[in-house]
Amino acid sequence: MIDMSTTLGTAWFAHPIFTASGCASSGKELAQFINLEDIGAVVTKSVMNKARHGRPTPRMAETASGMVNSIGLQGPGIDSFLANDLPWLVENRARVIVSIAGETVEEYAVLARKLRSAPGISAVEVNISCPNVENRGLVFACDPDASRNVIDGVRRALGGELPIIAKLSPDVTDLVSIARGVIDSGADGLALINTVLAMVINIDSMRPHLAGKTGGLSGPAIKPIAVRAIYQVHSAMPKVPILGMGGVSSGRDALELILAGASGVSVGTASFGNPSAVTQIQNELQFLLEARGFTSLTQAVGYAHRIEEASTS
Amino acid sequence: MIDMSTTLGTAWFAHPIFTASGCASSGKELAQFINLEDIGAVVTKSVMNKARHGRPTPRMAETASGMVNSIGLQGPGIDSFLANDLPWLVENRARVIVSIAGETVEEYAVLARKLRSAPGISAVEVNISCPNVENRGLVFACDPDASRNVIDGVRRALGGELPIIAKLSPDVTDLVSIARGVIDSGADGLALINTVLAMVINIDSMRPHLAGKTGGLSGPAIKPIAVRAIYQVHSAMPKVPILGMGGVSSGRDALELILAGASGVSVGTASFGNPSAVTQIQNELQFLLEARGFTSLTQAVGYAHRIEEASTS
Amino acid sequence: MSAINKFAEQIRPIVVSNKRVGQYHQIILNVGDVVTNCRPGNFIAINVGGESTRMILRRAFAISRVSTSGVLGGTMELIVAPHGQGSRWLCSLQEGAEIDAITPLGSAFGIPTSPVNALLVGGGYGSAPLFGLAEVLKSRGCRVDMYLGASTGSKIYAPMEGKRAVNTLRIYTEDGSMGEIGRVTAPIAQLIAEGAVDVIYSCGPMGMLSAISSIVKGSDVVHQCAVEESMACGVGICMTCVIPVADEFGVTTMKRSCIDGPVMDGSLVQWNLVGKIPEVTP
């Protein structure tokens, strides 16, 4: 039997496929379709300090092999999350990665402090890259200094206990330098990639279709961008664990991200079309790895980077 | 009859749909499928100073609603282009936008100087954003200073005769500032967007599928990114003409880019699946514009930006 | 375990029949035992476009009626308007085609425990779930009146068998091509004033549901409406389908119409805020 376990920093997971933040709500909703115990972990919808209504509707538009969303981080806020959602997940024996999002460096630190003492959390994903906030200038992940400051604050607030996974946006000129910055500031791993900034215009109303005008593109359309981002960052920092995501909807897709350098893979948009996607992908991946002679998942991580064998000619 | 004509800087075109650079070779190949006289213009494959072999194969991989290519600017060089390809286009009464690409600021200037005296050119598209060059650090369009220098050099070399259209890459943190830079340096318009940097890993060989490893993602998958880029730039600089492109394969798609702010639309990858795409899209677009009561194409340019009408409630 | 999506099953039903009816298609699916958990108001989410499609999201359709009696076992009827690419694909399926579906999803119409006077109001294909509902209400001894409206006659869906389950059926079209001319909402105020109705069940365009809510306001008529917001997942995980709804304390939050709906209490939906968000944070 192949060893499918993986690690992200100090966190160990028996299985390599995770939900993607914002694509499994708080986990409960999927329990009818997948066994939450049997997947890597539930990555929660990004939690903010206070409750938020999010954006007006329409919040989504389907595009060719993708969708654009602008949810605007609707959620109940951290206190309600810790009081209700987290205990439910722990009770139901799900591993949990809590995703946090803030509007200021301070808000991230406050969130991290609240998580520090909460039981049952395997890691913290820091969403510094949500493209849905009103002012694009405020996207932390597009600014090397701001992203370092966020991670720095979270690191201090959390202490050394929980691994920090910094989630980055692909909408930058130099992804590797942003990645280096957050790792230097104390992140243990990276989540790649968040959605790509995009827009759909409704040709009947002849205006942007989403109430939030721009939104984030996800789904199979962006998989080649995700593979490139993971490959680039793994090339530059082969020891930094990467939680890969972006358009994965089959075991073949997951394998592609793992070969590029991902130690684990989150499945987002695919769950919308198929709520049992996470489990199905995990099973398909295991089969593909076995068929290629791997005896553990970790052998395949970054395998596409191996040095060319001596030519036989 | 609706007036479908458009302008890009001082260049006037009877029709609004163009081929995209690198997706119509030198024009000849499409003549069996579309009447070159009946489209906006042929935008040529980017020409360099010397002849080039381009990249080894495999040069492309199909992806979900898209493809990734790494051609590496194969071509005969500017002298052969001016001696053979351009005269053929002029003879066959095609309007021509020549796309140029260089490896140094100087190479662009040399190319521009050679075009200055060539007859039959409507505009010059300056491809400063090809993601296929070996060293990502060398992509001009990702560096505000380098892109300004290129345009500045081309402007000087060309004199005031031909409109310059600077073609930008979406792979940047701040597209608007790059756009402002090249306009300040003398570009008359912008071409948005070039392909998005991407990668496909072959899960059989377990290596990057393309010989060039990374390549450019094009096709319907990237349309929402193109719409966003055009909308953003048109918002910031409403008077600057934009030649829009990225995933257009129907009149509806073309209309979306025009509503976002494009004055003309180039069709690239769609021609691979359907060599008469340019003409078909042009006809569909005309029908859609008429159905919406426009009497000229220019009325629709940027129409999605109009101020909200006073609410009737 | 979670109670959300409790009865939902991922199934592969076969298209038993597909008939054009006016501007709609009546599609019957062989869904098996899952019908026993389907209630009027629930919906089904269907994958469209086939194996290599670029359409990645499911499409939601109200369950029009279910039957357990036939030789085929459990069947489910849908009324589908060929609208965009996905619904057109569904309407083009041949008998025998296999699809991928999840059902039953969402909330159901509440059924009164004692006999009441019920008015069922449907707009366009919104009448689909009302005939199944009418049968249930009838079996509970309710009086069932039905008003159906549409812009034109071919958009009225009112099958023969369905008519048997209602006491009266009135049809309104805006162009007068079928039934009476005008909007389905027009006569409701009078009915309420006459005290002739206890519960209104509605399904149709948001504008119609909102108009009924205004008319009902101030009366003690209960209004249960099935809302329709664009859905990406249908199972509560994406947060795209939200509607502003007040709770018992008057605090409005954005509720998911796929799991907290589609059937909602019309008096709690904040119609003026649909497509907006509440000013104050919850």
Added chain:
Amino acid sequence: MSAINKFAEQIRPIVVSNKRVGQYHQIILNVGDVVTNCRPGNFIAINVGGESTRMILRRAFAISRVSTSGVLGGTMELIVAPHGQGSRWLCSLQEGAEIDAITPLGSAFGIPTSPVNALLVGGGYGSAPLFGLAEVLKSRGCRVDMYLGASTGSKIYAPMEGKRAVNTLRIYTEDGSMGEIGRVTAPIAQLIAEGAVDVIYSCGPMGMLSAISSIVKGSDVVHQCAVEESMACGVGICMTCVIPVADEFGVTTMKRSCIDGPVMDGSLVQWNLVGKIPEVTP
């Protein structure tokens, strides 16, 4: 006008029949008058996946044979291996299905003006265009020998009717499950040494074509081979399908296999550079 793609037409043929033959599908298309311009070696580029597909590129298939005689007018036969998603879609089409295709594309096998001894070598589905070619060569008075090879018997495509057009047919499989055991290239050297062959026509995997080119080298046997590079457009506009080919002065450039091929002069293809690029710029 341009001479490139001169006879190509964008057509919507109907699938007349689709039969499984070993590991392949023999698909016959009703293509109409365009057959009069189709020559052995030409190919057809077909849109796959249907209306809402995420597959955006055409797939190329060699024209196996054409016929103008039937009651249906011009028909064209293809031999398709169900390989990936696109070819599997094509192989799943029912009789009567309409497809979108462009044909004839690419170069054709050169036909000698006087009778010669021709050897036709096919690998896998590469035999498809050779039977049509054999008929033409026969009608010009040539002697036609054919060698077909594959890894296993079910991958040999050699229809009954086709066999009539050749003087001899020898089959080689690597597992010995059909014909002789071994590779199709093995006996060629001896044939050449014996002076028994003037022209070799080949179609199959690049490795086979390359091996034949090496064997032919130094002799005065002409080698025309149909290459197969991954194609995005099939009409010469994308530059993805290039192969390094030398010109008469020995200068190698990257030639498009869709318009300068698929049939090329095997002695000019720079087999050692396939998947690489020439060192010096042209």
